[in-house]
Amino acid sequence: MSRQRTGRHTGSRAASDSDQALAQRAAAIARRLQWMYPDARLELNFSTPLELLVALILAAQCTDERVNGVTRLLFRKYRDARSYAEADPAELERDIHPTGFYKRKARTLISCCRRLLEVHGGKVPDDLEALVQLPGVGRKTANLIRVCAFGHPAIAVDTHVKRVSRRLGLTASEDPDRIEEELAEFVPRCHWRHFTLALTLHGRRVCVARRPRCEACGLRDLCPWPERGTESMGSE
Ligand code: SF4
Numbered sequence: 314m315s316r317q318r319t320g321r322h323t324g325s326r327a328a329s330d331s332d333q334a335l336a337q338r339a340a341a342i343a344r345r346l347q348w349m350y351p352d353a354r355l356e357l358n359f360s361t362p363l364e365l366l367v368a369l370i371l372a373a374q375c376t377d378e379r380v381n382g383v384t385r386l387l388f389r390k391y392r393d394a395r396s397y398a399e400a401d402p403a404e405l406e407r408d409i410h411p412t413g414f415y416k417r418k419a420r421t422l423i424s425c426c427r428r429l430l431e432v433h434g435g436k437v438p439d440d441l442e443a444l445v446q447l448p449g450v451g452r453k454t455a456n457l458i459r460v461c462a463f464g465h466p467a468i469a470v471d472t473h474v475k476r477v478s479r480r481l482g483l484t485a486s487e488d489p490d491r492i493e494e495e496l497a498e499f500v501p502r503c504h505w506r507h508f509t510l511a512l513t514l515h516g517r518r519v520c521v522a523r524r525p526r527c528e529a530c531g532l533r534d535l536c537p538w539p540e541r542g543t544e545s546m547g548s549e
Pocket residue numbers: 477480481519520521525526527528530531532533536537538541
């Protein structure tokens with residue numbers, strides 16, 4: 314028997330959602346996202362797990378477009394973990410300068426790749442616990458690497474996933490780890506990978522931070538956000 318959501322489960326999440334109703338709505342949202350963004354992918358360019366790891370470190374407080382502009386040459390110059398680990402810091406700083414915070418990012422890249430060499434034979438691991446031990450890699454980055462470089466089912470909670478899933482009433486939490494846990498509970502596992510990528514795109518293009526474009530949103534009938542308009546919320 315499904316229970317009504319109480320305590321930490323209420324808040325922005327629709328108060329009347331039982332676990333069962335929430336699971337149905339989460340599945341409907343995941344299916345709708347599949348239809349809305351069939352080719353959802355990361356907007357960072359990469360062709361190996363190491364390239365993705367480097368791009369994600371550079372993407373902190375920088376646009377994907379600018380990172381792609383830098384990595385186009387960077388990936389030709391630094392071809393493996395050793396080339397970053399043994400890089401001259403000043404030269405690496407110059408090479409990544411346009412991404413901002415270049416001193417800190419250069420230090421992170423060097424120490425991260427040193428650990429890859431020391432512990433993982435220069436390869437990026439696909440295991441969450443091992444990934445989060447790498448300097449500069451938090452849970453979000455680790456999950457994105459697992460999803461995008463290795464094809465593992467995982468949910469990565471960035472600022473867009475957090476905002477949109479809260480508006481969609483799939484979580485009431487502010488804590489990314491808790492949000493990941495709640496989304497994993499209700500979004501069918503087979504959708505995790507696409508859900509992460511599509512929700513990020515949706516947050517960038519439609520459910521933007523300041524004035525979400527609810528009138529143009531394909532999830533509107535599934536969304537309890539009070540300012541979305543008047544269409545009823547269903548589970549498809
Ligand atoms: S209806 Fe509005 S608030 Fe809800 S997901 Fe769409 S854009 Fe975001």
